[in-house]
Amino acid sequence: MKNDGDTGSLKVTETADGVIFTVHVQPRASRNEICGVQGDELRLRLTAPPVDDAANKLCIELLAKALGVAKSHLALTSGAKSRHKTIRVEGVSRNTVLSLVK
Numbered sequence: 225m226k227n228d229g230d231t232g233s234l235k236v237t238e239t240a241d242g243v244i245f246t247v248h249v250q251p252r253a254s255r256n257e258i259c260g261v262q263g264d265e266l267r268l269r270l271t272a273p274p275v276d277d278a279a280n281k282l283c284i285e286l287l288a289k290a291l292g293v294a295k296s297h298l299a300l301t302s303g304a305k306s307r308h309k310t311i312r313v314e315g316v317s318r319n320t321v322l323s324l325v326k
Contacts, residue, residue: 235264242314
């Protein structure tokens, strides 16, 4: 995991359904990685292009692996056609998500 200088702190909200946070996705990158925090969003670089839902699927796969949960525990709640996406994760705590940027 690479950290390109934190310019803010990740906003993570706990709900009855799990935790919710936002990500900023850079598609067509040279490799898949979590790059730290930009504003209040988790910054991701993904190799997939933003075509046919490929980047969204890879986003979910990368986060599921990093959090140690099944892909079925993650849901893209908004931003399917945007670089700014809202993700909901079931079965993890706020601290688990925050540990991705440490």
